[in-house]
Amino acid sequence: MAMVRRGNREERCSVTRERILDTAIGLFSTRGYSGATTREIAQQAGVAEVTLFRHFASKENLLEAVISHYSAIPGLKSFLPRALEMPYEQALIGMADLFLDTLFQLRDWIRIMHAEVQRSPDKLITIYHSFLDELFEIFASYFRELQKRGTLRDFDPDLGARVFHGMFYSFFNMEELLGRRDYRPTDRARAVREFVSLFIHGTLAMRDSR
Amino acid sequence: MAMVRRGNREERCSVTRERILDTAIGLFSTRGYSGATTREIAQQAGVAEVTLFRHFASKENLLEAVISHYSAIPGLKSFLPRALEMPYEQALIGMADLFLDTLFQLRDWIRIMHAEVQRSPDKLITIYHSFLDELFEIFASYFRELQKRGTLRDFDPDLGARVFHGMFYSFFNMEELLGRRDYRPTDRARAVREFVSLFIHGTLAMRDSR
DNA sequence: TGCCAATGCAAGTAAGCGCTTGCATCATAT
DNA sequence: ATATGATGCAAGCGCTTACTTGCATTGGCA
Structure with missing residues (x-):
């Protein structure tokens, strides 16, 4: 797996988090919440499934994070x-x-x-x-x-x-x-x-x- | 369970079928396809789960039946x-x-x-x-x-x-x-x-x- | 009356799910 | 140099899912 190897610790952490969020919003939107699996999200994000659960306490929690992260209203x-x-x-x-x-x-x-x-x-x-x-x-x-x-x-x-x-x-x-x-x-x-x-x-x- | 007891055989059969379809469209629309379970559909329709599968070969098949059954365009x-x-x-x-x-x-x-x-x-x-x-x-x-x-x-x-x-x-x-x-x-x-x-x-x- | 089709009930199967545990790795921060 | 924290890997746990099987019941129909 392509682990994030460079950058300082905080950055490494937030980059991984972002990658998971990016993948999650895509899969939630195409397969629906129940249809998207944490396994597939992790796999497609290039991280281990356990890493996903280290960043987000639960799948529901991940959904909430996705929603608040991308709700920005533009100019x-x-x-x-x-x-x-x-x-x-x-x-x-x-x-x-x-x-x-x-x-x-x-x-x-x-x-x-x-x-x-x-x-x-x-x-x-x-x-x-x-x-x-x-x-x-x-x-x-x-x-x-x-x-x-x-x-x-x-x-x-x-x-x-x-x-x-x-x-x-x-x-x-x-x-x-x-x-x-x-x-x-x-x-x-x-x-x-x-x-x-x-x-x-x-x-x-x-x-x-x- | 409230089995359908009256009416001739064909009618009894189609009534059950209709009841399943009616329940299915409601649950599919509120929970989504993956979110709705065949157990709940059967239960809410008042039939045994096995009856659902005797009428529809699979869950996917049931979805297709729902969609074609209710797509009628009106006046x-x-x-x-x-x-x-x-x-x-x-x-x-x-x-x-x-x-x-x-x-x-x-x-x-x-x-x-x-x-x-x-x-x-x-x-x-x-x-x-x-x-x-x-x-x-x-x-x-x-x-x-x-x-x-x-x-x-x-x-x-x-x-x-x-x-x-x-x-x-x-x-x-x-x-x-x-x-x-x-x-x-x-x-x-x-x-x-x-x-x-x-x-x-x-x-x-x-x-x-x- | 006796057959049959529609249904119920109970139990079960294989697979997939969300989520956890224990341990190893390795780059960074001290 | 050592400790630390983010990650990977492998295995697995308990549960739910779609779907099946075998047998009993019941009402309509010949």
């Missing part, structure tokens, strides 16, 4: 001030792109959440809900500000956020979570543009030439 | 001709309601698909993809017809279908799949109305008074 929030300086369409495209990037980065984490939120301790649910709340609030606060400025009409910003989220989440869901990249390999940039356009102008004809 | 397609006679907004609300009803009916089936599409044989994926294709085609063909009539402007009807689907699918996803009914118990009728309104008119202000 979507920091994009908001910049978005407010941009033209509406450009800002929405930027937000959509950043949102999709985020989803694709977190896809394994999201898969685990989806699969395990059922049989799960409240811990998972709480984490997932706060993740979603944060997400929605980013979108909603953007819409709220533009409504204050008079750029947007008077719709419910929270429901607007859900619509915006829904369009792109289900796109991601279809492209990534459903397992096959070769199913409807829709051009992402084109989809984003068309989605944003529909979100901005709606579907009705006869109001201007666009 | 959304038959709504289309009627929708074409309605005013646009009313038709969209009707389609959205029917779509949501369908999703809530199929929620266990959908959960299983989501969880097992990963480690799965191509069978599952194929079934799920054709389910989605059928769904999208219903929406897209409706938009295509209205574009032909000049009611709708010239957007890509397939992407429009995905947006329409996405709004409501992610609503369903949040209300039902994420495990907790008490999270954002959004009023469904209001959400449908607002979603449809956004889909029709977009978000921009300053074009008419609505």
